[in-house]
Amino acid sequence: MNVLEIKNLSVRYGDKVVIKDLSMDIKRNKITAIIGPSGCGKSTLLTTINLLLEENGGQFTGQILFNGKDILSYEKKDVRRMIGMVFQRPIPFPFSIYKNLTYAPMYYGIRDKDKLNNIVENTLKKVGLYDELKGDFNMLATKLSGGQQQRLCIGRALTAEPEILLLDEPCSALDVKNTANIEKLLKDLSKDYTIIIVTHNLSQAKRISDYAAFILDGEVVEYDETEKIFSNPKDRRTKEYVEGIFG
Ligand SMILES: Nc1ncnc2c1ncn2[C@@H]1O[C@H](COP(=O)(O)OP(=O)(O)OP(=O)(O)O)[C@@H](O)[C@H]1O
Secondary structure (H helix, E strand, O other): OOOEEEEEEEEEEOOEEEEEEEEEEEOOOOEEEEEOOOOOOHHHHHHHHOOOOHHHOEEEEEEEEEOOEEHHHOOHHHHHHHEEEEOOOOOOOOOEHHHHHHHHHHHOOOOOHHHHHHHHHHHHHHOOOHHHHOOOOOOEHHHOOHHHHHHHHHHHHHOOOOOEEEEEOOOOOOOHHHHHHHHHHHHHHOOOOEEEEEOOOHHHHHHHOOEEEEEEOOEEEEEEEHHHHHHOOOOHHHHHHHOOOOO
C-alpha cells in the first residue's frame, strides 16, 4: 500500500487557490522529490500533508489517505509525530543537544534515563554526529555548525519515530560538503523512512530521489521515476524545466 494517497487536493489561502485538483500517491520507503518554479505550491503541499496548513491560514479540499485512512481521522498530534518536518533553516531549540533529542520522547511519555540516553546515542549515530561530538551532548545546539545543526534537526524529527519525513529545501543554506552529508544521510534513512523533499536543486533531485513530481501553478505536470523525469520527460514543460529553460 502507498503510504500516502493524495486525491483531488485543492488548497487556498483566502481566495487564492494555490494547489488545484492535485492527485498523487507516495511510495513507502522511497525518496520523492517535489520540483517546480518558485511559488508553484511545493511548500504548501508539505504543510498540507502534516496538517500545518490551517495554522498558516490555508484550507484544503480533497482527501489525503495516510496508510489507507483519511488523515483528518487521526489526532493532529499523532499526524505531527508520524509525519515529521524539517525546514530550510535549521532551527534547533536553544538548549543542549541532549535536550533537543529528548524533547519529543519525553513529550510522548518516556522518562527512563537509560532509554533516553539510548535515543540520544542512536539518533546521533544515525545522523553521523556521534563521533563528531566526542561525547559532548550537553553542548548548546546553536553552537553547532550550520550543517551539523541541520543533521541535528533531522535527528530531532527522527526521535518522534515518524514514518514520513518531509524536508523543505533542507540544504539551501548549506555548502557543498554539508549538502553531500545530508544527501548521503537521506539516502541511508530512506531504507527505514519515506522521504518527501522539496528542492530547487535539480541535480540534488536527480542524485537522491527515486520519484520526482514536477509541479507548475499548483498542478502536477508530471510524476514518475526520477530517471524518466530527467532523461525522458513526457511533457514539454517538464523537459523545459529540467533542462533549465525556465523556472
Ligand atoms: N501563509 C500564506 N498565506 C497566503 N499566501 C501564501 C501563504 N503561503 C504561501 N502563500 C502563497 O501560495 C503560493 C505558493 O507558495 P508556496 O510557498 O507553497 O510555493 P513554493 O513552490 O514552495 O515556493 P518557493 O519555491 O519559492 O518556496 C505563493 O503564491 C505564495 O505567495
